[in-house]
Every structure is written in structure tokens, then in C-alpha cells.
Amino acid sequence: MMLHLQPILDTLKNRQLLLVTAESLTGGLIAKHITDVPGASAVFWGGFVTYSIQAKQRVLSVPKETIERFGVVSIETAKAMAEGALSIASAASGTRCYALAVTGLAGPSGGTEDTPVGTVCIACAGNAAERSVYCERIVFCGTRDEIREQTYTHAMQMLAQELEALSHTSIR
Numbered sequence: 232m233m234l235h236l237q238p239i240l241d242t243l244k245n246r247q248l249l250l251v252t253a254e255s256l257t258g259g260l261i262a263k264h265i266t267d268v269p270g271a272s273a274v275f276w277g278g279f280v281t282y283s284i285q286a287k288q289r290v291l292s293v294p295k296e297t298i299e300r301f302g303v304v305s306i307e308t309a310k311a312m313a314e315g316a317l318s319i320a321s322a323a324s325g326t327r328c329y330a331l332a333v334t335g336l337a338g339p340s341g342g343t344e345d346t347p348v349g350t351v352c353i354a355c356a357g358n359a360a361e362r363s364v365y366c367e368r369i370v371f372c373g374t375r376d377e378i379r380e381q382t383y384t385h386a387m388q389m390l391a392q393e394l395e396a397l398s399h400t401s402i403r
Contacts, residue, residue: 252278291315313354
């Protein structure tokens with residue numbers, strides 16, 4: 232399925248919202264796809280690639296206890312990443328924002344029975360109306376690149392759903 236970003240970016244622009252990303256397993260892929268769209272600079276505040284645990288903690292203020300208790304690939308960590316990115320972008324820009332955060336295992340190794348390769352946690356946080364965070368844990372199949380692309384697509388679909396709920400109009 233081909234994902235069209237222009238309607239999502241147009242909705243952000245029309246609602247005077249900015250977007251920030253906090254990426255781990257995708258390593259900046261989400262930000263790359265966003266910035267491939269001409270005019271994205273009107274709504275894309277920027278992104279963080281926090282691949283290491285230390286980067287998640289120091290840059291995005293993910294609590295050490297969250298990672299120790301739930302693991303780096305967890306809804307709780309994705310939520311903390313999104314909230315950290317949202318806080319930074321909102322404070323720096325002085326405007327309302329949405330944040331997308333992704334953490335997971337793209338493989339080909341590193342999986343366990345509880346967290347197999349392909350496990351991804353995605354969080355979408357926003358402060359457009361009231362502060363909200365929507366999170367999902369998904370297990371994708373495929374190669375490392377396929378898992379990363381599926382993560383990007385699913386994250387953008389989550390954002391589209393959140394924006395649709397905010398505006399009560401379809402943006403697809």
C-alpha cells in the first residue's frame with residue numbers, strides 16, 4: 232500500500248501543528264520520508280535518532296527505570312520517547328505539536344520468545360487539544376528493511392488517525 236504523506240502534512244499545516252519524530256530502529260527513515268515531500272519544512276520541526284539506550288535517556292529523558300522495568304522495546308519506552316520529543320519541540324517552537332516515536336527489533340537477530348524480531352512499539356503523542364498519547368505494539372514480518380518500512384507506514388497511519396479524530400474529517 233502506497234502511503235501519501237501530502238494530506239497528512241497539509242492537515243498539520245492547516246491546523247498550525249508541527250511534527251517531531253523520535254526514532255530508534257528506523258534510524259531516521261521516518262524523517263527522511265517526511266523531508267522527501269516538498270514543503271515539509273512548514274510542519275516538520277525535526278527529529279531525534281536515539282538508537283542507544285543512553286541517547287533515549289539523555290536526549291529524550293526516558294527514565295532509566297522505564298527501560299529497566301519494561302525493556303527498550305516496550306510501549307512504555309515508546310511513550311516516554313514520544314513525550315520527551317513532544318516536550319522538547321513544544322518548548323522550543325512555542326506551538327502545538329505531534330510526536331511519533333518508534334522502538335523495536337528489525338533483526339535479523341536479537342529477538343526472544345517474548346520479543347521476537349519484528350516487534351515494534353509506536354507512540355503518537357500530541358498536545359493539539361488535550362495532551363494525548365496513543366501506543367501500539369506490533370509484530371511485523373520480513374527483512375530488516377521491510378520491518379523498518381512497515382514501521383514507518385504504520386506510524387504515519389497512526390498519526391493520520393489521530394489527526395482525523397482531532398478534526399473529524401478524513402485526510403486520506
